[in-house]
Amino acid sequence: MTTSNATADKNAQQPGVALTINGLAVNATEGMTLVEAAWHGGVPRVTGVGCLEGVCGSCRVMLRRGKEVTVGLACQTFVEDGIDVIFLPPASAPQHHYELGDFKDSWDIHARFHKIFPEAARCRHCHGCDNSCPKGITAENGVALAVAGRFREAGEAFFECIMCELCDIACPELIAPAHVGLFSRRITAHFHLRPPNLIHRLEELRQEHQETSRNEDSEE
Amino acid sequence: MSKGIPLAEALARYRPDAEIGPLPELTGIDALLNTHHPDHLRGSLVKLAVGANAGDSCQRELAGLLQAEAFIDEADLAGTPVTDVDVLVIGGGGAGCAAALEAAENGARVLLATKLRLGDSNTVMAEGGIQAAIEPDDSIQRHIQDTLRGGHHAGDPALVATLAGDGPEVLRWLISQGMQFEQTPSGDLHTRRAGGMSTARLVHCRDYTGLEMMRVLREAVIQHRSIEVWEQSPTVELLSNELGQKCVGAVLTSLLDGQLRIVRTRSVILATGGLGRLHLNGFPTSNHLGATGDGLVLAYRIGARLRELDSFQYHPTGLLHPTHLAGKLVTEGVRAAGALLLNGLGNRFIDELQPRDVVSSAILRECSEGRGIRIDDQRAGVWLDTPRLERAQPGLLERQFPNLMSRTSVAGVDPRLEPLLVHPTLHYQNGGVVIDASGATTVPGLYAVGEVAGGIHGRNRIMGNALLEIISFGRRAGAAATASRDRGPKKVTLEHVNRLRRALTLAGLPMTQRAPQVLPTYAARGAWNR
Numbered sequence: 001m002t003t004s005n006a007t008a009d010k011n012a013q014q015p016g017v018a019l020t021i022n023g024l025a026v027n028a029t030e031g032m033t034l035v036e037a038a039w040h041g042g043v044p045r046v047t048g049v050g051c052l053e054g055v056c057g058s059c060r061v062m063l064r065r066g067k068e069v070t071v072g073l074a075c076q077t078f079v080e081d082g083i084d085v086i087f088l089p090p091a092s093a094p095q096h097h098y099e100l101g102d103f104k105d106s107w108d109i110h111a112r113f114h115k116i117f118p119e120a121a122r123c124r125h126c127h128g129c130d131n132s133c134p135k136g137i138t139a140e141n142g143v144a145l146a147v148a149g150r151f152r153e154a155g156e157a158f159f160e161c162i163m164c165e166l167c168d169i170a171c172p173e174l175i176a177p178a179h180v181g182l183f184s185r186r187i188t189a190h191f192h193l194r195p196p197n198l199i200h201r202l203e204e205l206r207q208e209h210q211e212t213s214r215n216e217d218s219e220e
Numbered sequence: 221m222s223k224g225i226p227l228a229e230a231l232a233r234y235r236p237d238a239e240i241g242p243l244p245e246l247t248g249i250d251a252l253l254n255t256h257h258p259d260h261l262r263g264s265l266v267k268l269a270v271g272a273n274a275g276d277s278c279q280r281e282l283a284g285l286l287q288a289e290a291f292i293d294e295a296d297l298a299g300t301p302v303t304d305v306d307v308l309v310i311g312g313g314g315a316g317c318a319a320a321l322e323a324a325e326n327g328a329r330v331l332l333a334t335k336l337r338l339g340d341s342n343t344v345m346a347e348g349g350i351q352a353a354i355e356p357d358d359s360i361q362r363h364i365q366d367t368l369r370g371g372h373h374a375g376d377p378a379l380v381a382t383l384a385g386d387g388p389e390v391l392r393w394l395i396s397q398g399m400q401f402e403q404t405p406s407g408d409l410h411t412r413r414a415g416g417m418s419t420a421r422l423v424h425c426r427d428y429t430g431l432e433m434m435r436v437l438r439e440a441v442i443q444h445r446s447i448e449v450w451e452q453s454p455t456v457e458l459l460s461n462e463l464g465q466k467c468v469g470a471v472l473t474s475l476l477d478g479q480l481r482i483v484r485t486r487s488v489i490l491a492t493g494g495l496g497r498l499h500l501n502g503f504p505t506s507n508h509l510g511a512t513g514d515g516l517v518l519a520y521r522i523g524a525r526l527r528e529l530d531s532f533q534y535h536p537t538g539l540l541h542p543t544h545l546a547g548k549l550v551t552e553g554v555r556a557a558g559a560l561l562l563n564g565l566g567n568r569f570i571d572e573l574q575p576r577d578v579v580s581s582a583i584l585r586e587c588s589e590g591r592g593i594r595i596d597d598q599r600a601g602v603w604l605d606t607p608r609l610e611r612a613q614p615g616l617l618e619r620q621f622p623n624l625m626s627r628t629s630v631a632g633v634d635p636r637l638e639p640l641l642v643h644p645t646l647h648y649q650n651g652g653v654v655i656d657a658s659g660a661t662t663v664p665g666l667y668a669v670g671e672v673a674g675g676i677h678g679r680n681r682i683m684g685n686a687l688l689e690i691i692s693f694g695r696r697a698g699a700a701a702t703a704s705r706d707r708g709p710k711k712v713t714l715e716h717v718n719r720l721r722r723a724l725t726l727a728g729l730p731m732t733q734r735a736p737q738v739l740p741t742y743a744a745r746g747a748w749n750r
Contacts, residue, residue, distance in 0.1 A: 050508050053627055054630070078544075097443060161435065182435060182436070186398025186436060189395050190397075190398045195354075195408050197408040198352075205360075205388060205389075
């Protein structure tokens with residue numbers, strides 16, 4: 001069996017890897033992530049690091065390999081010779097505003113969606129969001145589903161979204177695909193998730209509570 | 221640790237279809253814990269000399285921080301800009317967001333300050349799920365019993381009853397915020413049984429439960445009109461009234477510009493999480509980078525009582541390999557789904573669904589007695605037999621554990637083909653700040669919720685109670701902090717810091733170390749200078 005477990009015991013002597021992080025030359029060793037390399041090389045002011053396992057979306061980096069420029073997550077990217085890495089600043093506050101509590105009726109959700117996210121219908125299919133997603137989400141298709149009012153499917157397309165908001169930066173129409181995805185997911189749960197086993201237990205507890213307070217009242 | 225079976229030998233011996241002998245009978249749980257659990261390592265405990273817990277047992281590295289010097293003096297406060305709010309929430313994980321949302325819903329102007337990015341927390345990494353007694357054969361009472369038993373009856377029964385009683389309502393609230401859960405074909409919430417549970421009670425969203433919860437709460441907080449969020453803003457000190465006896469605000473700094481800021485408020489809610497990044501006893505950790513125990517330090521310095529400072533949870537299945545994921549978790553859900561633990565000889569050695577402290581101690585026993593799988597001179601572990609699980613239930617790993625599959629595939633590991641090498645990892649702070657059912661600490665004006673608070677999990681937390689606790693108590697504290705009719709502070713001081721300095725001097729303790737730690741030393745360069 002040729003497995004990666006078999007490589008576990010030869011981590012000690014790895015060849016050196018030379019790269020730059022935030023403009024500083026760093027000598028790392030093979031198998032390090034970009035976050036580990038930044039710490040190892042003493043790169044100052046790297047504060048956008050969180051979970052170290054690719055779910056918090058904080059450690060966004062821009063990567064240059066020769067003439068090719070891409071984006072990604074520093075904790076999920078391994079060091080390469082000659083790569084230039086820039087840690088990106090935190091995302092700015094979102095430009096689309098809504099509170100679920102304001103929605104009283106699910107029949108007008110489609111209309112509300114287009115009011116909240118007016119740019120979504122103007123997608124020019126440039127694939128910027130798809131290309132920038134470190135999780136491989138088909139964000140563009142997800143946005144199209146939301147535009148068509150198919151919020152459950154749209155939300156499902158964004159299931160692995162970690163809210164790094166790289167797609168928001170990539171979108172020339174300022175659609176904010178990550179937030180479109182989250183809106184779709186939240187609407188679906190808020191209006192359509194009504195699980196019988198939970199509802200039954202809540203009703204039992206309500207009746208128990210009523211019973212208890214009635215008994216307390218009669219004792220007084 | 222040079223004992224153990226070399227990796228190559230163990231791999232050569234491993235077969236996903238091998239016959240597995242019977243499970244040895246589990247006897248002497250107390251002896252197993254006393255001999256092998258890291259809480260009982262010789263030299264790992266000291267007695268606190270000053271503060272509300274003077275005389276109590278405390279983990280050594282934590283005691284150093286609790287009895288350390290503060291960063292600021294009165295002189296630092298002169299000319300510092302002041303912000304006034306009704307409620308200050310410190311911490312941007314699930315507990316902080318729940319508290320902020322409830323306080324805002326109750327009419328408070330809320331400031332949520334977080335050290336890193338909003339949502340950057342242990343919540344986002346929680347995979348397994350959230351407990352709530354909703355199945356017909358289950359009851360609130362059984363949830364209470366399982367929680368108390370799992371915590372070795374050290375938990376506060378009143379807090380546990382509050383937690384369990386809130387379970388179903390917490391799920392309803394999360395759904396109303398827009399959180400999705402796994403459903404059965406008939407539309408019920410899907411439940412699993414995990415370690416320490418007497419029946420199926422774990423509700424989940426595949427193995428991304430924490431991520432789904434966090435992104436929904438994060439969005440709800442960002443969108444809320446009455447909540448302001450300050451990111452990259454660690455709290456370096458709380459503020460007290462002239463007598464040093466009531467919490468009336470906090471002093472924050474900024475990782476971006478280094479500027480101190482004073483926040484004056486009627487109530488402060490600490491939701492700072494745990495301390496895995498202190499790497500107690502030299503263990504790796506599953507925790508996110510900000511988990512440095514800041515809340516415990518701040519609370520202790522202003523006089524709050526803490527509890528179970530000698531009890532930490534080491535999760536049984538931290539990854540040993542690949543190296544960049546060392547200490548990161550394989551969710552207990554994988555064991556709940558049927559994956560076995562095998563030692564280097566290919567034998568089972570513990571019932572995989574025993575409480576976490578028991579399973580961890582058993583793994584440490586296998587390793588120290590030479591039945592572990594050794595990858596170098598320092599590190600050994602045991603197998604988590606994922607290929608056998610895949611053979612028994614083809615497709616299950618991909619369907620139910622996409623997070624695990626995606627994380628391991630980055631490093632070229634396929635858990636369907638090869639077993640995972642695991643070793644216990646520092647995961648959770650069982651104790652914390654003493655609270656009542658509204659999250660109030662022993663210091664007026666100060667609340668604590670989530671991992672920073674103690675009393676619910678006793679000496680061992682069972683799976684799924686952390687995600688429940690952060691919402692249940694987060695909301696309770698948010699409401700209680702808003703209900704306080706206090707008119708707010710007249711004067712903000714560092715009187716409590718002076719009091720602690722006097723006590724440290726009298727006790728003859730050195731004041732060379734400063735706290736809170738804010739970031740682990742290996743990540744602090746240029747971001748956070750003392």
